[in-house]
Amino acid sequence: MRNYSEIENIVIIGSGPAGYTAAIYAARANLKPLLITGFEKGGIPGGQLMTTTFVENYPGFPNGIKGPELMNLFKDQAIRWGTTLLEIDAEEINLKTKPFSIKTKNELIQAHSIIIATGARANKLGVPHEKEFWSKGISACAICDGATPQFRNEELAVIGGGDSACEEAVYLTKFGSKVHLLVRSNHLKASAAMVDRVKNNDQIMIHWETELIDVQGDEWLNKLTIKRKGQLNNETINARGVFYAIGHTPNTEFLNGHLKQNSKGYLITKDGRPETSIDGVFAAGDVADSEWRQGITAAGSGCKAALAAERWLSKNNLASIISRGSKEPEKTKREGEIETSNENNFNFESLWQRGSYALRKLYHESKKPLVVIYTSSNCGPCHILKPQLKRVIEEFEGKVQAIEINIEDEQEIAKQADVVGTPTVQLFKSKTLIKQWKGVKQRHEFKNAIIKILEETSK
Numbered sequence: 487m488r489n490y491s492e493i494e495n496i497v498i499i500g501s502g503p504a505g506y507t508a509a510i511y512a513a514r515a516n517l518k519p520l521l522i523t524g525f526e527k528g529g530i531p532g533g534q535l536m537t538t539t540f541v542e543n544y545p546g547f548p549n550g551i552k553g554p555e556l557m558n559l560f561k562d563q564a565i566r567w568g569t570t571l572l573e574i575d576a577e578e579i580n581l582k583t584k585p586f587s588i589k590t591k592n593e594l595i596q597a598h599s600i601i602i603a604t605g606a607r608a609n610k611l612g613v614p615h616e617k618e619f620w621s622k623g624i625s626a627c628a629i630c631d632g633a634t635p636q637f638r639n640e641e642l643a644v645i646g647g648g649d650s651a652c653e654e655a656v657y658l659t660k661f662g663s664k665v666h667l668l669v670r671s672n673h674l675k676a677s678a679a680m681v682d683r684v685k686n687n688d689q690i691m692i693h694w695e696t697e698l699i700d701v702q703g704d705e706w707l708n709k710l711t712i713k714r715k716g717q718l719n720n721e722t723i724n725a726r727g728v729f730y731a732i733g734h735t736p737n738t739e740f741l742n743g744h745l746k747q748n749s750k751g752y753l754i755t756k757d758g759r760p761e762t763s764i765d766g767v768f769a770a771g772d773v774a775d776s777e778w779r780q781g782i783t784a785a786g787s788g789c790k791a792a793l794a795a796e797r798w799l800s801k802n803n804l805a806s807i808i809s810r811g812s813k814e815p816e817k818t819k820r821e822g823e824i825e826t827s828n829e830n831n832f833n834f835e836s837l838w839q840r841g842s843y844a845l846r847k848l849y850h851e852s853k854k855p856l857v858v859i860y861t862s863s864n865c866g867p868c869h870i871l872k873p874q875l876k877r878v879i880e881e882f883e884g885k886v887q888a889i890e891i892n893i894e895d896e897q898e899i900a901k902q903a904d905v906v907g908t909p910t911v912q913l914f915k916s917k918t919l920i921k922q923w924k925g926v927k928q929r930h931e932f933k934n935a936i937i938k939i940l941e942e943t944s945k
């Protein structure tokens with residue numbers, strides 16, 4: 487375990503709109519914040535907006551902006567002003583002694599003040615065969631998994647009656663032949679505009695006062711058992727996919743009851759303010775807000791938390807302020823998307839290429855280990871994983887190559903490769919699949935698997 491020798495001014499836990507906004511404000515106050523982004527315990531780095539398509543209500547973007555793109559901008563801004571990011575989960579926290587301490591898998595960090603911005607995560611239903619069909623037809627993220635080939639032109643279902651459920655149902659009509667929306671009550675709790683979109687879409691069938699009882703299938707889900715209110719017998723409906731949109735639980739487990747929470751687990755703060763039940767600990771965003779739960783409200787509360795922490799540090803004479811070499815930090819630069827390879831631009835030695843042409847060439851002709859990452863354009867976790875994986879590939883200095891396949895553009899390849907969600911990463915050597923990963927994983931998992939292949943080949 488690495489011990490951070492200095493006591494941090496502010497540690498921010500969580501990298502959604504609340505965490506990044508707090509970081510921007512704390513960094514601009516020259517407090518050099520450390521931000522623990524989270525990794526898998528309570529969502530993914532960037533938070534819930536990484537799992538949505540267009541955010542149309544965040545001020546400043548009149549034409550809307552993709553969730554992952556918005557969160558990458560938040561991140562760039564926080565880094566530009568001097569935030570240090572630690573891509574890991576906070577596992578434990580000790581708020582009984584000062585300075586406070588936070589444990590991750592590898593570090594013990596001490597801090598004078600802490601901002602908790604860990605948001606909330608999607609709930610599950612716990613039906614009997616849920617585990618068996620999780621990722622084989624059941625998903626909690628239509629935006630991430632909707633483009634999967636198994637869902638194309640098939641009947642799909644969404645569970646829930648709020649904004650998320652409605653958004654997901656509308657989104658899924660792009661892929662499925664029909665979308666069943668299973669609503670437990672007799673009305674939709676979504677915004678009026680969203681309700682209109684659902685009701686005016688003839689591909690969506692709303693089942694009022696209906697609950698999911700169980701799921702069935704063989705290799706892949708194919709039926710749902712449902713119960714309608716007032717009916718004695720259960721019914722089955724055909725569906726190859728079911729998407730949960732049934733609310734969220736605040737990510738507070740790692741706090742071990744150190745801070746006051748309400749009956750649903752949300753952190754209690756002073757009325758309209760970010761101070762929690764412990765002096766020097768502040769909360770921002772959805773983790774302390776069971777009511778508004780929006781990007782803009784989370785960002786606003788992140789700002790308040792950072793300003794409150796700054797005042798608290800200065801009042802208690804605890805702030806150690808850094809001084810900047812230059813007034814204006816360097817502007818951020820963004821990497822552009824790479825072109826899809828074809829016979830004219832394909833490069834046998836290139837470390838990272840895109841598309842099935844490059845995949846076929848390297849799969850059949852290259853002797854090097856080959857990493858294939860399957861993505862889809864609106865998949866937030868893919869945005870997290872791609873730069874991580876690129877760094878791993880670069881570290882091997884040409885001994886390994888990677889191909890990116892967008893499963894929306896390359897349906898057949900995704901089907902042949904049995905890809906059932908994005909991101910999926912497959913590692914091949916000499917046309918043999920050595921290992922497969924689903925979802926976002928730590929860099930060392932990919933690295934270790936590649937090292938093992940390289941060691942075996944050099945024997």
Ligand SMILES: Cc1cc2nc3c(=O)[nH]c(=O)nc-3n(C[C@H](O)[C@H](O)[C@H](O)COP(=O)(O)OP(=O)(O)OC[C@H]3O[C@@H](n4cnc5c(N)ncnc54)[C@H](O)[C@@H]3O)c2cc1C
Pocket residue numbers: 499500501502503504505522523524525526527528529530531532533534535537538540541542543544574575576577603604605606607650737740770771772773778779780781782784
């Ligand atoms: C599908 C969907 C669509 C949405 N669309 C919109 C929209 O259009 N407009 C809008 O304004 N809002 C929208 N929202 C709501 C919005 O996403 C949330 O209100 C907002 O993201 C909350 O921000 P947050 O920073 O509080 O938390 P989150 O965004 O939930 O971020 C929490 C962060 O904490 C991290 N974390 C959790 N546990 C730990 C731990 N133990 N250690 C370290 N880190 C941890 C997570 O990895 C994550 O990075 C949508 C939400 C969903 C699910």
